[in-house]
Amino acid sequence: MNKPERTSVSRSPISRRTFLQGAAATAAGAAWLGPAIVHADGSDKLRVGVIGAGGRGYGNLKVIAEHPDIVINGFCDVDQSAIDKTKKATGMESREFRDFRKMFETHAETLDAFIISTPDHMHAPIAMLAMQHDKHVYCEKPLTRTVAEARALGNAALGKFELALQMGTQRSARPGKRAAVNALRSGKIGAIKSVHAWTDRPGGWWENGKNYGGGEDPVPKELMWDEWLGVAEKRAYQKGLYHPGAWRGCRDFGTGAIGDMGCDIIDTAFYGLGLTAPESVTADVAEGGTDQKYPDKTMLTYVFPKNARTVGDMTLTWHEAGDLPDRGAAGIPADFKLEPNAVVFVGENGTLYCHMDGVNKLFVDGKPQDLAANTAAPEEYPHIHEWVDACLGFGECYAAFPFASRLTETVLLGSTVASHFPGKTLEWDTKAMKVTNHEPANALLSRTPREGWAVEGL
Ligand SMILES: NC(=O)c1ccc[n+]([C@@H]2O[C@H](COP(=O)([O-])OP(=O)(O)OC[C@H]3O[C@@H](n4cnc5c(N)ncnc54)[C@H](O)[C@@H]3O)[C@@H](O)[C@H]2O)c1
Structure with a gap:
């Protein structure tokens, strides 16, 4: 997929993947192996899953949508209203998921790459699962909620050289x-x-000064609270204290x-x-x-x-x-x-x-x-487009996981x-x-x- 002219900055035409493919081809005495991704239906677009579709997820979606080589192939959010709002605001349609584990379990083969824009505590489990499925990842900053998780993702990335793994820091x-x-x-x-x-x-x-853990409100019907908590200990839902953003x-x-x-x-x-x-x-x-x-x-x-x-x-x-x-x-x-x-x-x-x-x-x-x-x-050049290019075999991620x-x-x-x-x-x-x-x-x-x-x- 040789499309460097699509980028507004000059990029090295030799990328990690084309280099690897070229080296393999040379070793085998064969010709250029072709684009990084070609799906069974002949499409060579990057099929992106969006995990965390509200808040920053919406912001990421707006920018990535301008890249010509992607297709959004699934929204996943524990809050149905976040998916609905994002769909309305972007005019985009795609399959919907509520639990990222199911998305990987049943649909991993139809997705090449994931954008993770959930609250911080869920970055590491989702990113690690994606990497274990050999998927490219764009994970919002900070990379994780704990030091040990950051170390684990950094180390895992060193063993997944073929994947484009970028932390979302678009200002960089x-x-x-x-x-x-x-x-x-x-x-x-x-x-x-x-x-x-x-x-x-x-x-x-x-507001940091909130009384976390000090009461209980009914969980809105659109929200899967247990899935929102994810790796964290169970606690009661309190309106306005946690979700969204707080x-x-x-x-x-x-x-x-x-x-x-x-x-x-x-x-x-x-x-x-x-x-x-x-x-x-x-x-x-x-x-x-x-x-x-x-x-x-x-x-x-x-x-x-x-x-x-x-x-x-x-x-x-x-x-x-x-x-x-x-x-x-x-x-x-x-x-x-x-x-x-x-x-x-x-x-x-x-x-x-x-x-x-x-x-x-x-x-x-x-x-x-x-x-x-x-x-x-x-x-x-947009940070998230740089990641898409890297997924497709062009250039490197500036904020790569290591x-x-x-x-x-x-x-x-x-x-x-x-x-x-x-x-x-x-x-x-x-x-x-x-x-x-x-x-x-x-x-x-x-x-x-x-x-x-x-x-x-x-
Ligand atoms: N790069 C930036 O400039 C920038 C700006 C804002 C936020 N962020 C980062 O983006 C992340 C999200 O922040 P936000 O402000 O959008 O938070 P938010 O709470 O407003 O939105 C998070 C979204 O993720 C969904 N979600 C929660 N748990 C989920 C799960 N297990 N599976 C799927 N969806 C889930 C929520 O329902 C919500 O729609 C944070 O890590 C934050 O640091 C980055």
Whole structure:
């Protein structure tokens, strides 16, 4: 399926799959093996299943629908009203499923790829099951709800080289963000001494302070509540507390403010500086937080080991709920307007500011400078189209699971682990996947799925 001219950016015509096919053909003394996918009916379109059709699922659907080489071949949602709304808004028709396990059990052969846009706690079981069925996956950020799940998906991906496995971080395709990555990689501001990232979440986006687990409301007839809970322990339905969207503040389902926005903001540090895992993380909890709910405001301090682009013991601090870094420490002029979601890199020769949608500013000695041409980025090509192309044998996924799992592990070490132990610096041994100085923290790296919801490998 040789269609690079369909993309608006120049891509390597040699992809993972065409390379493998070409190599196999050469070895066998045969000719080019043909397109990556040809179905029994002669169609060579990617047949996509959409799991989680409401909320972000709808957003993903709108963008992927513009790719000429896909066909939507199934909606799966535990809430019938979400499917109905999405169908109405997009005008799309497809088969409907309520339970993703049945979708795999009975219809796997009619689907090549899945978009997962469910709440965070169900990402890993669905993605792992899809990979075990040899399906391509586009899974929304953060990749998983637990550190152990992220590790498991990252490792599993290394054994599934033929699959296109992308975490949904569409902002990473913004030209400005790619330019910031180029600037960091080219050493434009020297070795990085510190990174400061922040978000306005939860703010008015959702409310962490809710009384989770404190009542019971009738389950709406369109909603399959037990299936919504999935791997999580059984609990009563409470209107407006979990579904839709409000689950983010509840530890059983969501991943807090950094879980929601970290993959979109500190990914620039991972791409640009080649970070892999911190040595330690400390949570300073300003307000709230229980075993049930995330704190209303946490500041996280990660320390990273030295690498070629950083000084030793580089810190990355995460601020949330509108908290901002100290401008002086970050080398930002007092009159510069900070966007509500951004990251700043403090280097030996200047400061690079990068808004999450990729509007960059460079400051040297507190004065704005031009970002030179060598940090320019290509025109934007939609992240989810990049994934479709990779499924069809063209190019690679920018946020592929092995990368996404490392980024997600770091994010989750802060929210799902450290925020339980305010003020305690947790020493992290990434190779052993273990907190070495505080045993209770290790119990929070994983969770046992509810009976009937276990997926092998997780
Ligand atoms: N990339 C982005 O910019 C972006 C933006 C928003 C959300 N997200 C991510 O997308 C995911 C969903 O967030 P949201 O705001 O749309 O949440 P939401 O609660 O509004 O929507 C989730 C949808 O998934 C459905 N669902 C729940 N459990 C399911 C299951 N087991 N099987 C099938 N469907 C199921 C729900 O019924 C609902 O329609 C989250 O992981 C979030 O972090 C990403």
